[in-house]
Amino acid sequence: MIRILLRYLVLFSLTFLTLSALSFSLVYLFPTEPVTTLTGITPQNLVQHEALVTQYHLDDSYLVQFAHYLGDLFNGNWGVSLFSGEPLLDEIMLALPATIELSAYAMSIVLVVGIPLGCYSGLKAYTGSDYTINSVSVVVNSVPVVWLAVIFILTFSLQFGWLPLSGRINLLFDIPSQTGFLFIDILLTDNIDTARALKDAFLHLILPTLAIAFISTAALVRITRRSVIDVLNQPYIIAARAKGLSSRQIFFRHVLRNALLPALPLLAMQITTLITNAMIVETLFSWPGIGSWLIQAIYQRDYSALRMGMLAVSTLVVMITIAIDLFNRLIDPSREKYESVTI
């Protein structure tokens, strides 16, 4: 057990090292001065330039620079934004939770809808309802998320006016950011109408969450369906039938677990798609998450922000992927204890 955890920890550290090396290389690859990209400060005169170069060890060899770069990363000294001048750590810590929140809600919808629907479709394989579910999911999966989000806005916000157009919550509510997760922050804030704030936040959440969830649900339905069909053809299901178990017992005791175990790694791959989609949708709904933050940084040529944003997002994705694989390893008895880890 500890051994497995250690292996995953080593894998994560190595991946993180590679990612930070990549982000460090951006310091030299971006078309500005390395000092500017690294610190986010444009030196006004030679003296300041000299001071920054010595502070960040830019005179030393690349390896020494990289070592100091890593040290700065862990100390929270991520540099400042080229554009706003705010420390990047603070900005990312404000934006990232908003994205995580959005993706988490979308993910739970995906799981709650996708798995039962996929199982149903798999159990009724090659019947009318299966074909319907399957073809709808193929169509939905091929829809670009941008288009879907725009259609949602057009219909539900502009045409009917049921749901708000953009943002996380009405600006009238003044919620100070404490954890970065809006619902927790609302509950922590004292002098507001909590119930109305929660309702408002919820209404703001519906459209972006659905836009993201739709596409990933479609993918998950098909993954689960395939997996269930495969399991149903296994000899042990025939054997379970011959034992005289009812279809219900067979499904819950033998089909479900065996179908979901191989589906889990595929789900991990879907999560990266989901986060990417979330970042696109954020921009459309002016959701103050890491996606719209990064796209702004691109518009403004905010090189230091791009560098750190890329590192933060990729680290998050790697963390989730490894966590899912670890989870899968822990619950799947057929995986060998000493099998090497992979992402």
Add this chain to the structure above:
Amino acid sequence: MPLLDIKNLTLEIDTGTQSIKALDKINLTVNSGEIRALVGESGSGKSLIVQAIAGATPPNWTITADRMSWSGNNLLSMSEQQRRQILRKDIGVVFQNALASLDPSVTLGEQLEESLPDQLVEGNWFWQRKQNRRKVVVSTVHKVGIKDHEHYLRAYPHQIPTDIGQKLMLAMALISQPKMLIADDPTRGMETTTKVQVLKLLSRLNQTRSLGILFVSHDLLAIASMSDTMTVLYCGQTVESGKMKNIRKRPLHPYTKALLDSAPSFTKDLPPKSELPTLAGTIPTLQHLPIGCRLGPRCPRAQRDCVNVPAVRKIHDHSYSCHFPLHRDKS
């Protein structure tokens, strides 16, 4: 009344382009307390019969039969629920591929407990029942010849050797104290000592509990010593069926004779270094079944009439289907 009575069982597999008669008018009965051997070479449809009886059939199979009854009740017309109850209480099935027939994500102990019907568990409270269930499982596992139950009941299917898997399948089939056991090659690939243990267990259960056994195998030597009656299958057709000793002494069907001859210990006076008798050719694949008597192309006695399916003929309780049977030329 026989336990299991099957008359003219036909199984058609729809491959999408054509429909193949994988089993053609199979007749089979198993009486209470009888050991019936079902023999035939690989591809003759033995396992298909087992699956058809167990009711575990894929949607592209069509099963038709004039009669397929379990102690008088028609298996084909009864409800799913009734049929399940029969499988749960009265019939134990051992499938051919033991390790694949065990759920890879559940421990073997749990799978055994699952096969145990609730009626057989004593105790009123759940902890008593749990204890009792455990006790029954352990004793059944000991009975089939697994000593280290602590280890194997906690293991997952991929962690155990094949012969343990086969024994566990047997334990799973026997734990519900069935009236009949359908064993599809339960001793395949076992070493001789283990095999003898399993066969002894089966004959003992047959004698003490009058367990009816349908023993599917191609191991003639194992079968000959323990079974009372035998049904020979070739390519989805029953070729001969009757008392073991009658068939051994006087096989009427050329295929049965060839089968018996090919087992060296049955042919007593085999000179040293002589060629072993075999039937030329191989069993045809399901896609290329010959018409009429399916043995036709390989049969040493085939004549023009063999393009028609021979009718089942009966002499006492010995039935065969052949136009030109052995030993009956004079009549």
